[in-house]
């Protein structure tokens with residue numbers, strides 16, 4: 001636990017928080033109650049839904065989530081006043097599915113009380129009454145009154161109050177026990193009178209009273225105490241006193257010398273008592289040497305066993321590839337994550353590359369991500385530079401791609417030669433075409449490395465380049481396709497139990513399978529939705545089958561979003577347009593909301609498990625691509641274009657000219673269409689094309705340039721001249737990919753256009769482009785255009 005050591009939380013008596021000894025203003029009652037709940041549960045996440053339940057009971061207001069959020073933000077302000085606006089909260093933190101107070105045990109008076117009392121109890125049982133007495137004095141000094149007194153009627157406070165009251169009773173009795181052991185029977189006898197009145201059913205007090213009065217020479221009072229206890233127990237509970245008290249009575253009657261005070265006999269008066277929490281030191285837990293790593297997933301036993309076997313083979317030098325195929329949300333990424341856990345536990349290096357939207361990421365994105373995750377080494381660095389286009393090269397465009405492939409193959413080979421490797425490329429269906437081409441080139445090398453390559457692919461998103469790359473990949477030894485299918489009912493049941501912390505009721509599993517087909521993501525989101533809409537009820541088949549439950553994963557997700565505060569919803573819409581990763585700087589710029597309020601606005605989404613903190617840096621991401629995708633398509637077309645335009649303008653403002661941004665800028669300006677700035681769309685798309693050319697990613701270059709062409713409208717100044725230039729660039733990109741006929745078409749169009757607008761310079765530019773050296777001879781391309789001959793003859 002971490003936290004601010006100067007903060008002190010007091011629940012013994014009225015609820016109070018102090019910083020540096022000064023009381024902190026905790027605000028209105030519900031806000032205080034919220035904090036008190038988190039203190040009671042310190043170190044544990046309290047789900048937002050539960051907070052709402054506890055705070056408002058039967059009738060939460062419509063804006064309950066927003067109120068919780070406001071209380072949390074106000075509390076953060078008083079708990080961590082010095083925190084910079086952008087720094088994440090450290091004391092009251094957000095963690096799916098709610099909030100958690102991260103403080104040390106010694107910051108809470110009740111926890112300090114319990115620790116001191118427990119230690120004293122053990123001291124007493126261990127024959128150390130002096131130490132016990134001192135500890136109990138410290139402990140009881142912390143007790144300022146009934147715990148959480150102001151929340152006495154609240155159901156959430158009851159268990160804690162009961163637990164603390166029990167601990168207090170025990171401590172008070174232990175203090176008497178220590179006093180008796182130290183010879184203080186007179187004081188003890190006086191105090192015990194009040195104590196038995198206060199808790200007449202606690203036999204231990206009666207026993208202490210018997211011993212104390214006996215030692216004071218009041219044998220008759222001792223016997224009367226026994227009789228009083230007997231009467232109380234009989235009338236209240238219909239019970240006889242327990243064996244210890246009965247033995248004590250017999251000992252008093254017999255004037256047994258064991259009752260007399262002897263310093264050394266102190267422990268005899270105090271039978272070891274198995275009070276809760278009185279556990280002595282525990283033997284250190286022994287762990288089996290080969291403990292399997294803790295896995296977070298449900299089911300998938302056979303798949304994991306298979307992957308474990310494949311990792312073993314890879315480590316032995318028989319590598320290859322497995323393509324995990326399934327519908328969106330089927331659990332492909334989760335399975336790959338589990339493979340990473342297995343690999344790491346087995347000493348296999350694991351690296352992960354994720355394909356984001358190809359339209360907004362630079363060429364070779366997944367491969368360069370993967371290389372960034374690999375341990376450093378000369379070939380790894382060289383490959384990174386090459387993929388980034390940072391290697392000056394006078395090589396033929398078409399050769400550059402091959403060089404990129406060689407560099408990546410060398411890097412992977414180098415890493416796998418040092419230690420076995422698990423390389424994951426997630427969401428291959430979203431890869432850019434150049435990345436797929438690179439995979440196609442690599443396909444034959446993979447089984448020669450001590451490496452297992454995992455690719456996850458949605459079977460709903462096909463494309464020719466993807467099919468080609470996978471076809472080539474699967475042709476080679478050691479490559480296989482693994483279907484990631486729906487959950488069996490038993491898995492659904494286990495998932496429900498995981499999510500609701502109780503076994504599913506009758507019919508729930510069947511109802512869920514009917515709705516979701518056993519898709520793990522769909523099932524998870526549906527259960528979360530229903531649980532938050534029926535907060536106080538268990539999950540029932542009726543609720544799952546209810547007519548108003550949205551059908552389709554997208555609608556379920558949108559309904560989950562619609563339950564969040566309005567500010568949060570609009571923030572998520574903007575974020576969905578910016579992409580899967582939420583970039584706080586960018587969002588700040590686009591929305592005009594400052595960092596602090598931005599974080600605040602995101603809180604409910606984080607608590608709802610729709611957004612998570614990114615693995616690195618100060619950032620957030622949508623927890624699942626489907627969440628971002630659903631939000632994105634839910635924004636109307638016009639609004640979406642408008643948002644893209646705002647995002648584009650904001651990007652220009654905040655990051656002048658890094659290479660990645662050119663692609664992003666192109667993407668946003670292109671998506672903004674006429675609402676944005678078409679001239680800029682064209683400019684950035686061409687720059688993105690030029691960058692892809694430097695990377696040797698001619699496929700991506702061609703795509704950017706085709707988009708640039710499509711974006712040239714009459715609104716763009718010099719539209720025709722620009723179209724001529726872009727067509728030449730497109731012809732060059734296509735030619736370096738060997739698409740001679742398509743290249744020709746672009747050159748042809750450029751000449752015709754230049755001719756029509758009478759632009760001789762541009763006609764010459766085409767001539768120069770045509771004369772450029774090319775690997776594929778001009779035979780296919782045919783004779784020189786007569787218009788060029790005429791031009792050159794002038």
Ligand SMILES: Nc1ncnc2c1ncn2[C@@H]1O[C@H](COP(=O)(O)OP(=O)(O)OP(=O)(O)O)[C@@H](O)[C@H]1O
Pocket residue numbers: 296297298299300326327328329330331332333334335427456457458495520521522524624625626
């Ligand atoms: N084996 C599992 N155990 C528990 N939960 C799972 C499991 N598989 C999937 N889930 C749940 O479903 C969600 C979606 O799974 P995952 O992201 O792996 O799907 P996917 O197949 O990669 O989807 P996509 O094609 O959209 O990337 C997970 O975030 C998790 O909540």
Ligand SMILES: [Mg+2]
Pocket residue numbers: 332333334426427456
């Ligand atoms: Mg996935």
